[in-house]
Amino acid sequence: MLDNELKASIQTAYRQVVEELSLTPRYGQRLMIAEIARTLGDIEVDGEGKRVSDQHVCVLEAGTGTGKTLAYLISALPVAKARGKRLIVSTATVALQEQVLNQDLPALSRHSGLTFKYALAKGRGRYVCVARLDQALEGVEPNPTHSLFEQSLAEQGSEFTVLATDMAEAYGSGTWEGDRDNWPESIDDSHWRRLTVDHRQCTGRRCGHFGACAFFRSRRELENADIIVANHDLVLADLALGGGAILPDPAECIFVFDEGHHLPDKALSHFAHRFAVNACLRWLGTLKSSLGELNTGLGGQPTIARLLAGLPELLRGLEPALGDVFSLGHQLAGRDRGLTDDESLHQFRFEKGQLPEALREQASQLVTQFATLSRALESISDILRETLDPDKQTGLEREQAESWLPLVALLHGRSLDAHALWQSMSEQDPPNAAPSARWVTLSRAGGEPEIEFSASPVSAAHTLAKHLWGRCHGAVVTSATLTALGRFERLQERAGLANRYRYQALPSPFDYANAVLRVPPEAVDPGDRDAHERAIVTFVDSLDEREAVLVLFSSRAQLRAVEKALTEKARERVLAQDALPKRELIERHRAAVDRREGSIIFGLASFAEGIDLPGHYLTHVVITRLPFAVPDDPVGATLAEWIESQGGNPFMRISVPDASIKLVQACGRLIRKESDQGVITLLDRRVITRRYGQALLDALPPFRREISA
Numbered sequence: 014m015l016d017n018e019l020k021a022s023i024q025t026a027y028r029q030v031v032e033e034l035s036l037t038p039r040y041g042q043r044l045m046i047a048e049i050a051r052t053l054g055d056i057e058v059d060g061e062g063k064r065v066s067d068q069h070v071c072v073l074e075a076g077t078g079t080g081k082t083l084a085y086l087i088s089a090l091p092v093a094k095a096r097g098k099r100l101i102v103s104t105a106t107v108a109l110q111e112q113v114l115n116q117d118l119p120a121l122s123r124h125s126g127l128t129f130k131y132a133l134a135k136g137r138g139r140y141v142c143v144a145r146l147d148q149a150l151e152g153v154e155p156n157p158t159h160s161l162f163e164q165s166l167a168e169q170g171s172e173f174t175v176l177a178t179d180m181a182e183a184y185g186s187g188t189w190e191g192d193r194d195n196w197p198e199s200i201d202d203s204h205w206r207r208l209t210v211d212h213r214q215c216t217g218r219r220c221g222h223f224g225a226c227a228f229f230r231s232r233r234e235l236e237n238a239d240i241i242v243a244n245h246d247l248v249l250a251d252l253a254l255g256g257g258a259i260l261p262d263p264a265e266c267i268f269v270f271d272e273g274h275h276l277p278d279k280a281l282s283h284f285a286h287r288f289a290v291n292a293c294l295r296w297l298g299t300l301k302s303s304l305g306e307l308n309t310g311l312g313g314q315p316t317i318a319r320l321l322a323g324l325p326e327l328l329r330g331l332e333p334a335l336g337d338v339f340s341l342g343h344q345l346a347g348r349d350r351g352l353t354d355d356e357s358l359h360q361f362r363f364e365k366g367q368l369p370e371a372l373r374e375q376a377s378q379l380v381t382q383f384a385t386l387s388r389a390l391e392s393i394s395d396i397l398r399e400t401l402d403p404d405k406q407t408g409l410e411r412e413q414a415e416s417w418l419p420l421v422a423l424l425h426g427r428s429l430d431a432h433a434l435w436q437s438m439s440e441q442d443p444p445n446a447a448p449s450a451r452w453v454t455l456s457r458a459g460g461e462p463e464i465e466f467s468a469s470p471v472s473a474a475h476t477l478a479k480h481l482w483g484r485c486h487g488a489v490v491t492s493a494t495l496t497a498l499g500r501f502e503r504l505q506e507r508a509g510l511a512n513r514y515r516y517q518a519l520p521s522p523f524d525y526a527n528a529v530l531r532v533p534p535e536a537v538d539p540g541d542r543d544a545h546e547r548a549i550v551t552f553v554d555s556l557d558e559r560e561a562v563l564v565l566f567s568s569r570a571q572l573r574a575v576e577k578a579l580t581e582k583a584r585e586r587v588l589a590q591d592a593l594p595k596r597e598l599i600e601r602h603r604a605a606v607d608r609r610e611g612s613i614i615f616g617l618a619s620f621a622e623g624i625d626l627p628g629h630y631l632t633h634v635v636i637t638r639l640p641f642a643v644p645d646d647p648v649g650a651t652l653a654e655w656i657e658s659q660g661g662n663p664f665m666r667i668s669v670p671d672a673s674i675k676l677v678q679a680c681g682r683l684i685r686k687e688s689d690q691g692v693i694t695l696l697d698r699r700v701i702t703r704r705y706g707q708a709l710l711d712a713l714p715p716f717r718r719e720i721s722a
């Protein structure tokens with residue numbers, strides 16, 4: 014149970030922050046603090062401090078203005094410290110991560126009376142590799158073959174040399190910490206690839222530059238931090254590596270997932286697999302032509318010599334097998350002769366994720382072949398790593414191992430990725446469980462035909478339930494939009510959150526009666542595309558010249574068509590999302606409003622969530638149509654098929670709840686502060702005429718309504 018000392022610590026810290034920062038205490042914020050403290054404080058542990066209770070997760074919907082960040086920091090931190098756990102604060106966007114790191118945590122440290130250390134966690138690939146930087150300064154690649162695989166021979170010019178020299182000077186003087194994101198200028202991806210490594214290429218403590226390593230220096234900071242700020246991608250990447258590889262072991266952590274509604278989609282992308290056939294044939298061909306160099310460089314080691322001797326036969330078998338699957342994929346996609354002249358891309362999805370027997374057989378063969386290649390490369394890689402250990406004798410010199418390990422590790426990673434895709438392709442889905450989505454994409458890469466095979470689970474629920482919620486000490490999931498149609502079921506289904514966890518939708522501090530939701534007579538059914546487009550044009554043309562407006566579109570084509578059809582007078586006030594970078598668009602909009610000239614932003618789906626214009630900078634939000642996403646992407650379509658096969662209705666189970674979330678987010682652009690007011694106009698008549706319309710309206714905040722029947 015949450016003891017009195019902990020309660021007092023949290024209450025005192027909150028009172029002190031509110032007083033010193035002159036904040037207004039909010040009822041929803043106090044409820045959030047109490048719920049988090051109660052959930053985390055009541056976690057039962059055994060004699061070794063391991064969690065034994067299963068009600069260790071709370072899910073809290075807290076709208077804009079609640080003060081979520083302060084609430085979860087001030088309630089979770091004292092519990093985490095008292096239990097000897099680390100607090101991991103994970104966000105979906107860079108903007109929120111920077112806010113937590115640069116504003117919220119420093120303010121909490123100064124004004125709460127709580128003592129703590131915090132650090133930012135990033136993946137290895139965001140840091141410069143000092144060994145690579147050293148090699149770049151010497152003007153040499155780790156070895157000639159490696160540069161071919163990284164396709165970086167073209168960048169051997171002065172631009173890269175100047176960059177490497179500047180970085181070395183800045184890192185050596187301590188003015189730069191080796192973090193790509195903090196370098197003062199943007200860095201070309203091809204240059205950065207030559208200056209960083211992944212977890213397979215990194216030699217860790219065996220590296221001669223380990224003491225000066227930027228990544229491990231940041232890891233040492235994490236070891237001393239009470240709070241670690243990360244993002245969802247990094248947390249999921251760590252889980253994919255088994256947990257505890259980048260971040261502390263999940264069992265030793267309390268996680269807070271802010272912007273938690275993004276977690277299921279982020280997880281899906283992490284557990285999807287892709288394989289481009291011709292791209293693979295190219296790196297296999299380069300490997301084949303480089304076997305002589307590999308033998309010269311490493312063949313003096315007996316085990317490596319034996320493994321390299323087996324590669325030619327393996328490669329001879331892989332090349333025709335990939336040629337066969339290339340042809341079969343085109344045939345199954347209905348493009349035996351490749352893409353037509355007017356096509357740049359063609360996608361074909363396997364119904365219910367089921368592969369034809371011929372393709373399944375080829376996939377099984379490729380699984381075996383890439384497993385053999387992966388084992389050989391892993392064994393070579395292990396020997397090279399052992400060579401870097403001064404206590405081990407392998408028959409190779411350290412310089413040889415340092416030179417060849419990056420290449421072998423790179424190839425090993427590519428081989429493992431290929432094996433994972435073909436294994437996912439060849440597997441039979443468990444009975445009565447949702448299948449994996451499987452599809453092929455035909456394209457042209459540099460004028461050459463390419464076919465990419467893809468496989469993805471349709472839900473990340475099982476993976477998150479097992480590897481995240483099942484392993485962590487405690488967790489908080491929060492966001493302004495977690496419920497769909499007023500319920501948490503959709504999130505539970507997608508994120509693997511159990512019914513026994515604690516759920517609460519917290520009250521908003523805003524008076525939504527300050528805003529009016531209108532469905533005007535001009536609203537039409539978007540099924541008549543031309544009439545709907547004319548209605549939008551007419552409505553935008555009629556807007557007051559001094560209004561600050563955000564018009565949200567569901568398609569880029571309609572956005573452009575409407576902009577083109579506007580009167581010149583209205584078009585002069587339009588700032589279109591696809592014409593300007595987001596930052597510049599917002600700046601121009603604010604400047605126009607400050608000049609009292611009025612401004613109209615035309616935005617797509619991303620602006621329904623990622624834009625913040627409080628007060629007079631936004632007084633009117635126009636939603637052109639209900640934000641239904643047609644499940645025509647391979648993952649969504651496969652899930653819809655499976656739901657239908659189980660007797661369900663995918664439209665009511667997926668499309669309507671997801672549209673509800675997006676509609677709440679879109680309406681949420683208007684009220685950002687307690688004093689905000691304005692109008693939300695919905696130009697889609699289906700909200701009145703269709704049976705799901707009332708459910709969508711009921712899930713919105715209690716705006717005043719003016720709905721034309």
